[in-house]
Amino acid sequence: MEKAYRANILICAGTSCVAFGSLKVRDALVEEINKRGLQDEVKVETTGCNGFCAVGPLMIVYPEGIFYKQMTPDDIPFFVEEHLIKGRIVQKHLYEEIDKKEPVPLMSDIGFFKNQILVALKNRGLIDPEVIDEYIGRDGYAATAKALTEMTSEQIVDEITKSGLRGRGGGGFPTGTKWKFCMQAQSDVKYVLCNADEGDPGAFMDRSVLESDPHTVLEGMIIGGKAIGAHKAYIYVRAEYPLAIKRLNIAIQQAKDYGLLGENILDSGFDFDIELYHGAGAFVCGEETALMKSIEGKRGMPRPRPPFPAHKGLFDKPTVLNNVETYANIAQIILRGAEWFASLGTEKSKGTKVFALSGDVNNIGLIEVPMGIPLRTIVYDIGGGIKNGKKLRAVQIGGPSGGFIPERIIDTPVDYESITGTGAIMGSGGMVVMDETSCMVDMAKFFLGFTADESCGKCTPCRVGTTVLLNKLTDIAEGRGKPGDVEILERISKNIIASALCGLGQTAPNPVLTSIKYFRDEYDAHIYDKKCPAGVCKALIKYVIDPEKCTGCMACSKKCPQNAISGEKKQPHTIDQSLCIKCGICYDTCKFDAIHYE
């Protein structure tokens, strides 16, 4: 019989919290608990990412569900004394809602958490991902048992189709349809692939799923294998995710030990094997045909379609490739039914979506929300509003393939069609909130810098086109913009979209087009006025000392790395523009508000 405890303390060991020292907190806690003789009453465990990365290292005490943030090893002795021995919640470690200043002890009451609906992330923070029994304890592998012993391939495909699940990697293609095409293809060998390359800068949805709950992905793949008739699978995981790789390897080994992978799974007669394949740092290998080439040992470059991978994919065999998050939804659809899944979300976009919320919001982290939720709710109710009381400018969604949604249409619901209607794309889930100090020209330049670098070079529209766009954006940002440049950007963008070989090229111009559509005045300011309104593009800003406000305290001149500021003590100072490198240190240093940029 399992040992009885009166309390479980779950410490987050997602990458972010570990980077902040959560494992040291765990060690200190175990040591203190042993010292106080509580080891038979209190169980300490680590889990994967809880999602609220902004306030880590975090710790949740069950059964009450008390949420503690930003814990350090030094906090532990007092915590053990107060909470575990005396039963008093330690107020100073509780989370406080930004506007209310009142501590919120229960995790289920915190705004960041209570507005979310967890499907793909249902086990996050509740299980130790390295203990398969805990996954099984939350209905793990029950869906696999059902699919392998009670359902036919057609029935599985039917259920997934009825659920309305669409690919979560960004394409939004109906998953059931993709599986049906592959199921119908005739071949003795077929493959199931999982795209865990997650190349979008700033996206960490898939990493979180893999680190917190790797078994849900394995289950989704086994069920997919039964649906299409495949017995071999690969997870293509980027090498930059060592913790995800480690947890996947442990999960696969534990599943194999239990016979949940391998031959004759659960006496069903179905064989299935999963192997890991490490990426090598190329964004383009997240594109499905390039990914398959990479697994084949060739250079990762896309190819024209048709033929589609469902007919001719890895090693020219019928292949299903889906994203990590797509697989994370499969087990629950099989277990709880297509109707349950279809009851979440909107008519054309069913279910939930995981987003990596970052940028200028207060509550940065990983969220899962029902499709159709207004962007405003995400930014304000979950994200806690803009940091430092600034104003919202735009939300960038979809990574380098996506676009900007300006503040004036912030009530746009988050579903595939509505987002595409604005000119952006849903993408894999990256969401960057920008305040008034962001320059849209600079952001477009940033994303083009990324895609131009990652372009594989095979097709001319992308290889040459992204570089041309990047060069033109750089010219504009550095004060060399000319009348007609915006029209050139638009024309070239549309040409690239129409003629590029793969999704990388076809979506690379999106940031340019959406920033022009919604922030045309900003481009005009850069081109005609040679000014950057947000004060970001260094070549176009000038730091100026107001002689009326300057007290001559010399604080700025001492800090200036270029010795560009001169002036006598207690006399107004001046900046030599020819020496100034626009680092902004003087602006940050001045206590009299005497320096501004224009």
Add this chain to the structure above:
Amino acid sequence: MAKIKIQDLKLIKDKVQATTTMRDGTHRVKITVHMGTCGIAAGARKIMDAFLDEIEKKGITDVILTSSGCAGLCSHEPMATVEIRGETPIKYVYLDKEKTKRIFEEHVLNGKPVMDYALAQGSETTR
């Protein structure tokens, strides 16, 4: 670890049920041992251990055990409150190991409060 069969999935799930219940709020009964300074001085730790013992020995998985601070009636410690989901909570006073075992058998497992040891039913009202 040996290869498991379908029925083993349920066995494993039952084995870790206590852990799962503690974390996802699906318990049937909640026992709170009051452990303010008064409680601890009066011997509440032994009561806590006695409850833990019963849970472990009998393999119960739908009961959670937790502690709280002082309940207010310090002269009647050690105290514990038993809440069955959907029923009014019962506060027990002047506890010792034998009374704890009886409360566990009769109230927690069989649903009949032990009136001899009970102080009151319900909770304090807070304005």
